[in-house]
Amino acid sequence: MIYTGGTIGMVRNAATLALESCDFENLAANIPEMKHCGADIDTVTFEHPIDSSDMTPRHWADMVHIIADNYNSYDGFVILHGTDTMAFTASALSFLLENLSKPVILTGSQLPIEAIRTDAKENLLTAIEIAAACDENGRAMVPEVCIYFHEKLIRGNRSSKISANNLAAFSSSNYPILARTGTEIEFHREYIRTPDPAKPFKANYDMDPSIIIFSLFPGIQREAVEGILSKDSVKGVIFRTFGSGNAPEREWLVDLLSDAVRNGKTIVNITQCATGKVQMEKYRTGRQLLEAGIVSGHDSTVEAALTKLMYLMGQGLSQEEIRRQMNISIAGEITI
Ligand code: ASP
Numbered sequence: 001m002i003y004t005g006g007t008i009g010m011v012r013n014a015a016t017l018a019l020e021s022c023d024f025e026n027l028a029a030n031i032p033e034m035k036h037c038g039a040d041i042d043t044v045t046f047e048h049p050i051d052s053s054d055m056t057p058r059h060w061a062d063m064v065h066i067i068a069d070n071y072n073s074y075d076g077f078v079i080l081h082g083t084d085t086m087a088f089t090a091s092a093l094s095f096l097l098e099n100l101s102k103p104v105i106l107t108g109s110q111l112p113i114e115a116i117r118t119d120a121k122e123n124l125l126t127a128i129e130i131a132a133a134c135d136e137n138g139r140a141m142v143p144e145v146c147i148y149f150h151e152k153l154i155r156g157n158r159s160s161k162i163s164a165n166n167l168a169a170f171s172s173s174n175y176p177i178l179a180r181t182g183t184e185i186e187f188h189r190e191y192i193r194t195p196d197p198a199k200p201f202k203a204n205y206d207m208d209p210s211i212i213i214f215s216l217f218p219g220i221q222r223e224a225v226e227g228i229l230s231k232d233s234v235k236g237v238i239f240r241t242f243g244s245g246n247a248p249e250r251e252w253l254v255d256l257l258s259d260a261v262r263n264g265k266t267i268v269n270i271t272q273c274a275t276g277k278v279q280m281e282k283y284r285t286g287r288q289l290l291e292a293g294i295v296s297g298h299d300s301t302v303e304a305a306l307t308k309l310m311y312l313m314g315q316g317l318s319q320e321e322i323r324r325q326m327n328i329s330i331a332g333e334i335t336i
Helices: 024-029 032-036 057-069 086-096 120-132 222-229 251-262 284-291 302-314 319-326
Strands: 002-005 044-050 077-080 104-107 145-149 152-155 179-181 185-187 211-215 236-241 266-271
Touching: 002 057, 032 120, 044 057, 057 086, 077 120, 086 104, 086 145, 086 302, 104 120, 120 145, 120 185, 211 222, 211 302, 222 251, 236 302, 251 266, 251 284, 266 302, 266 319, 302 319
Parallel strands: 002 044, 002 077, 077 104, 104 145, 211 236, 236 266
Antiparallel strands: 145 152, 152 179, 179 185
């Protein structure tokens, strides 16, 4: 188990009443059931547990190190993480942990462990059970990066945080859930990835964060778009468009976008809609983007598109190769 911080382990500051990160011992003391859950657990904790708003690619590399260094000694891994950026971390790890054949289950909670109605216990204990679950041949039931939260197991790179208050905080809007819990854990095996035994596990560490996410809105100004696209420090753009991947028909917009692509930037088209996919060929307002050299993000979440682009750019690939890989599913993140 890797403890990174988050509400699950937080305590209230008596003076400010704000929730603040606390060490793993306090969390463990409040879940004595962990000792009797049937799994043999060792824990690694971040030296300074964090609110996940402080999560960075550096922390993702730290998690990959911990998993890679211990890969052969454990059946599975549970990561305790704040909910705010859990979907980003789950997406990032799904790319960094290549050819994974063991479960990596992220969880956390909306209420701290010390709260009377806390959701921490159920989330944590079930995540452990899922990380240890095997099929009839003794193989891991869920050999992929997932989020377990409030009765649902979701593929990590299909997840998004959808509520700041509800205990059901995550959704998987474009892919079925992998398991549902009630009195039993019901695995939906047809949707769970099967690892290729011929491909060995490989840990990757490098991410290039020179990316910006920008959203269209009616009335968007040329100067604002130019300000973003002309920066040398921006090498990739996650472009959040309307509907099935459409943008206003403005010559200046198409010119700025195609110049940016010609200058080596990768621009990925993601819809602002919560469900559905980008189809740039469908409308003239979308086709102009296709002609400007923009890459389709298909039915990707923003979190998966962003971390996939960071990962591909981090591998030092050519713009052509990045475009090619954005158009294939490398960890189940898009439906082709
Ligand atoms: N701010 C917290 C975090 O993301 C929220 C949570 O864990 O639910 O670390």
